[in-house]
Amino acid sequence: xxxxxxxxxxxxxxxxxxxxxxxxxxxxxxxxxxxxxxxxxxxxxxxxxxxxxxxxxxxxxxxxxxxxxxxxxxxxxxxxxxxxxxxxxxxxxxxxxxxxxxxxxxxxxxxxxxxx
Amino acid sequence: xxxxxxxxxxxxxxxxxxxxxxxxxxxxxxxxxxxxxxxxxxxxxxxxxxxxxxxxxxxxxxxxxxxxxxxxxxxxxxxxxxxxxxxxxxxxxxxxxxxxxxxxxxxxxxxxxx
Numbered sequence: 001x002x003x004x005x006x007x008x009x010x011x012x013x014x015x016x017x018x019x020x021x022x023x024x025x026x027x028x029x030x031x032x033x034x035x036x037x038x039x040x041x042x043x044x045x046x047x048x049x050x051x052x053x054x055x056x057x058x059x060x061x062x063x064x065x066x067x068x069x070x071x072x073x074x075x076x077x078x079x080x081x082x083x084x085x086x087x088x089x090x091x092x093x094x095x096x097x098x099x100x101x102x103x104x105x106x107x108x109x110x111x112x113x114x115x116x
Numbered sequence: 117x118x119x120x121x122x123x124x125x126x127x128x129x130x131x132x133x134x135x136x137x138x139x140x141x142x143x144x145x146x147x148x149x150x151x152x153x154x155x156x157x158x159x160x161x162x163x164x165x166x167x168x169x170x171x172x173x174x175x176x177x178x179x180x181x182x183x184x185x186x187x188x189x190x191x192x193x194x195x196x197x198x199x200x201x202x203x204x205x206x207x208x209x210x211x212x213x214x215x216x217x218x219x220x221x222x223x224x225x226x227x228x229x230x
Contacts (some may be wrong), residue, residue, distance in 0.1 A: 006159070034217060041124075043204060043222040044160070093159050095218075097211075105211075105218060107152075107159040 002028040004096045006108025013084055013115055021079045021111045023094035030096030033077035034105070035069060038091040050077055074098070084115040119143050122205055122221030131230055135192040139205035139221045142186065146207040146219070149181050151190045154202045154223065163203075164190070165211075195228045202226070 003026040013019050023033060032051050036044040048064075050056035050071035058064045066088075068080040077096075081088055094108040122139045129135055137151075148167055152160035164179040166172045172179045178191040188207075192199055202225050206218040 004159075041225070043220045046217055049217060091157070097216075105150075105162075107161070110157065110159040112157060 002026070002096075002106045004030070004094060004106045004108040006094055006111060008111055009109060010112040011114070013113070015085055015115055016083055018080055018082045019084055019113060021081075021092055021094070021113075023077050023079075023096065023108050025075045025096040025098070025106070028096070028106070029074035029098050030077065030106075031074060031098040032096070033069075033071050034095040034097065035067075035077075035079050036093045036095065038093060038110075040091075044093060081113065084113070086115045089113055089115045117142060119219050120205065120207060120221045123224055124222050126225040126227060128227045128229060129195055131195060131197060131228055133195050133228070135195050135199070135226060135228075137190040137192075137203050137205075137224050137226070139188050139207075140186055141188070141207055141219075143207070143209075143219070144183075144186070145209040148208045148211045149179070149188050150206040150208075150218070151177075151179055152204040152206060153199075154204060156201075160204055197228050197230055200227045 005024045035047045047062045048056045048058045050069045052074050056069040071077040093110045095105045097105050120141045150165040151163045154160045169181045169183045176193045180189040202223040204223040205221040208216045210216045
């Protein structure tokens with residue numbers, strides 16, 4: 001079945017550095033990739049929506065210069081957290097949408113980011 | 117008022133019990149209704165999705181949608197400790213091409229005790 005492979009599953013970085021998270025769609029073409037953030041015991045908060053080959057659309061309150069999203073191909077999207085700070089520590093999840101995705105959307109396994 | 121309301125729990129039940137999880141919503145444009153299961157520190161896993169009103173059954177899981185009441189339910193029969201997780205409802209007006217965002221409930225934390 002359709003799978004979204006997300007890497008890394010966890011990462012620790014120093015404050016001020018940048019971190020890149022990758023999501024690859026396997027066995028289907030992700031025409032749209034959704035990026036979410038999730039705090040402990042809370043629901044998923046949509047950060048941005050990206051369509052292949054287009055600029056991402058960010059939700060209100062999400063800094064587009066801080067959370068850089070690239071969706072250059074139908075199988076790869078990346079989220080780069082730039083100049084990370086401890087308050088960026090969170091669980092980040094991608095979700096691919098497109099023909100072949102399960103129920104319309106297939107989620108990655110998530111990345112736990114800790115900024116120290 | 118949130119578009120989708122879901123009791124966060126936690127909900128604790130004994131093994132073998134029937135579990136009922138529910139969500140209400142306010143946006144009448146929602147046509148697709150999903151239930152996801154999320155284990156701690158993992159991505160959500162799709163359990164079931166339904167279109168419009170009606171029931172859908174898959175093994176121990178049954179999803180119900182009542183659009184007239186804007187109310188959806190997930191029933192888990194013969195609950196097992198492995199069902200302990202957070203259950204998220206999600207909705208969308210359209211899934212065509214996978215381009216419409218999902219609106220999530222807050223998730224209900226379920227614990228099935230031995």
